[in-house]
Amino acid sequence: MRKTGSDMRLRNVAGSKEAISESRFVVQNPKEYKNRWNELFGNSNPIHIEIGMGKGRFIMDMAMFNPDINYIGIEKFSSVLIRGVQKMETQELPNLYFIRMDAEEITDVFGQEEVGKIYLNFSDPWPKERHAKRRLPSHEFLNRYNVILNKKGNIEFKTDNKELFTFALEQIDPAGWHLDKVTYDLHNDAAMMEGNVMTEYEERFSSMGNPIFKYIISR
DSSP states (O other): OOOGGGGGGGOTTTHHHHHHHHOOOOOOOOOGTTTHHHHHHHHHEEEEESSSSSSSHHHHHHHHHTTTTTEEEEEEEEHHHHHHHHHHHOOOOOEEEEOOOOOOGGHHHOTTTTEEEEEEOOOOOOOGGGGGGSSSTTTHHHHHHHHHHEEEEEEEEEOOOOHHHHHHHHHTTTTTEEEEEEEEEEOOOHHHHTTTOOOHHHHHHHHHOOOEEEEEEEE
């Protein structure tokens, strides 16, 4: 698999860890909010999460467009998350918080059926086969999502990496999920493009002529 998504992200930004640890937009103790995230937001609105939020453009736009939904952006790398924090400092959104964490800890942070929707956008492909279980659309991660996602919820996954997308499609049935919608060229699919919010990577890759792959799955 070729590089995409987080492979291309900057890994070192001076002072990013310190800034994130002091930011009021970043939840410093996420495990303490398991099963009570609505207390943090101060309402009972649905909770949608993006795993691997990158610099935050997608989830900030989603939060802006949908004020009646609570959003949580999850990012592993401080050097990337800091960009989202900086954006929030100039355009604060009351229905959005960030978490810096490894996605493998997702069931320690969210309770059973606590999440209404999960977004996976341009995830790290982890190209070596021995790392397949680290891929966010893998069988192993689908099992984790099965715990935290409510029964009516779904997952939306976008990538420009054909090999990763093929792998992701192969994981659906064995993990007990159902393929609701799929496209191999999102930006030329009128139905799937309706209401589409782009990420930084999506804009870049599509402008280069790369087709964007997307699926929506549920149980």
